[in-house]
Amino acid sequence: MGRVALVTGGTRGIGEAICVALQGAGYRVVANYGGNDAAAQEFSARTGVPAYKFDVSDFDAVAAGITQIEREVGAVEVLVNNAGITRDSTMHKMSYQQWEQVIHTNLTSCFNTCRAVIDGMRERGFGRIVNIGSINGQAGQYGQVNYAAAKSGIHGFTKALAQEGAAKGITVNAIAPGYVDTDMVRAVPPQVLEKIIARIPVGRLGKPEDIARTVLFLVADEAGFITGSTVSVNGGQHMY
Ligand code: NDP
16 A cells, blocks of 8 residues: 655645645545635545645644544655645735734644654654745745745755654655746736746746646655755746
């Protein structure tokens, strides 16, 4: 049987493509989501991938959710921290709540999930963790102090945990997507999006599948020598 892979925010957008790619490669995939039950039900019915609802920003909810997954499906050997949100605003208008929500959902979530799986991965001597960062964590972005800080934090988190996991067969890598055609990017005003696409040398938005294939590469058993890396998948928009 294939390894158990948990993808947070796996029911829509990039996470959905990651689930489908992992499933196609023989992993036993489990998706998590936060609140959109209709999308999760539709996703599970279509793909056969079970979806577990818990808020990744809530430490206790994550611990309970992962305990349930491990009981019902099996020990999590592959973890993809993909769930994320934006709450954009310039600094002078940003509320503490907008800051806090984005930091906790995008960054604290990685602590919450990794803390729940790390002991098992260490005991078994194998683990693959991929954290989804962002081009805007590398380059910054107007109106995204909260999001850029959280995503930049993910890149540091990845390098530190990679050092801890290396001797235990656990690799930890990050992917920094550029602009990818999902609901998150569809929320950007069309005139702004047009300007963004004009700055992408490849000449198009990314597809969720562009990110999914990178995840597959990083989580392979054969990828044990790749750890602490951030792979940019951005159509050449930012060469870091
Ligand atoms: P979407 O908005 O399309 O999907 C987000 C997913 O995350 C949904 O499944 C959602 O669940 C889930 N989610 C959100 N909040 C929580 C929560 N608190 N607990 C559990 N699950 C939650 O996002 P994308 O697919 O566009 O983005 C995926 C990741 O890629 C994010 O981390 C994002 O920051 C990153 N990224 C995206 C880029 C892009 O251009 N799209 C560019 C760079 C990075 P539900 O359906 O229940 O809301």
